[in-house]
Amino acid sequence: MSDCCNHPGVGNQAKGLEAPHYDAYNPSEVRLYGRPAVTLSIFTPEEIGELDVSLEEELRGREIKAEDKKLISGIIRRVAQKKLIDLFQQQIVLALVDETQAEVLKLTVEINIPSRNFRGDDSKYIKSIGVIYGYAYEGHCYKLPKPQIMYLPAEPREILGGDCGCDCGYVPELGYAVWQIDKLERVIALDVRSDDVKTLVLDENMPGSRSPMAYAQTMALAPARHRD
Structure with missing residues (x-):
């Protein structure tokens, strides 16, 4: 049974996207599936x-x-x-x-991202923005537990599918596109949350809720090392 129905619609079908390139096998390629940002003119x-x-x-x-x-x-x-x-x-x-x-x-948020494309041309490194819902790597498809807004160094491309018209379950008719990016290329991921202060600040920092990978918490739990 097709799994195309497992993904919700995220917008109108993007028009004018280029087809993905399958000319060569890239073992480190990651395909990101999501909704591309819409290009709007500053003046209508x-x-x-x-x-x-x-x-x-x-x-x-x-x-x-x-x-x-x-x-x-x-x-x-x-x-x-x-x-x-x-x-x-x-x-x-x-x-x-x-x-x-x-x-x-x-x-302004300064991020350690190249200002120019690493291929040596004069184009900007970040080329598009998208809300990413899932990805494919080494022939397997995965879903993100939560969609992420990403600034990406590649343009979105049209999704090409088989008989059901989908790729990893994502169909262009539901607003999805695909990005083909090498796993070593740098991207920017934003975690955007909107709630009241109690939920995002007070409850989030209660004991047991804080991430154990937080630097300050890890340092507080680390045992003291005796010095001679």
């Missing part, structure tokens, strides 16, 4: 129209030609886009937008 066509209307109102009555107004509108968009690119760049940025003050509350 509707927002561009609204910007043109707003600019028209601001410049009404001034001695400016109609073609110059379009030029000014394009300059404003390019400046705004460059400002956003400079603000976020290639790094993890947690942001809270305050629309009333036209401000962005920004917290």
Whole structure:
């Protein structure tokens, strides 16, 4: 019996993805299955129209030609886009937008990730973002106990399946894609949780709930070593 029904839908089917490459066998390849982030333009066509209307109102009555107004509108968009690119760049940025003050509350997280692709070209190392639900390695499929948000050094690819149209039980119709990544490549995994302070801080740090691998707890439990 097919196990395609074991995975929930995670979004609309991604369009325009390249097919996975099976040209050569890579024994250290890990295939990650998940939902790829959607690419959105900074300005939608509707927002561009609204910007043109707003600019028209601001410049009404001034001695400016109609073609110059379009030029000014394009300059404003390019400046705004460059400002956003400079603000976020290639790094993890947690942001809270305050629309009333036209401000962005920004917290930059520095991670030891290469700024450029290790293959020697000038492309950025991190190429995509996805919510990963499972993976395949050495011919076997596995599910993650909890989905993880990952910044990945590869583009998502289309899932190709057999008669049931799935690969490891994941079907593109449910919104899944696949990443082909060598196991030694660096990725960024985020553990995002949302709950009340009691659950995330107080209960999480009660005796018996803390991870035994936490550095401070391991040091506290380690026996003292006598020195001569």
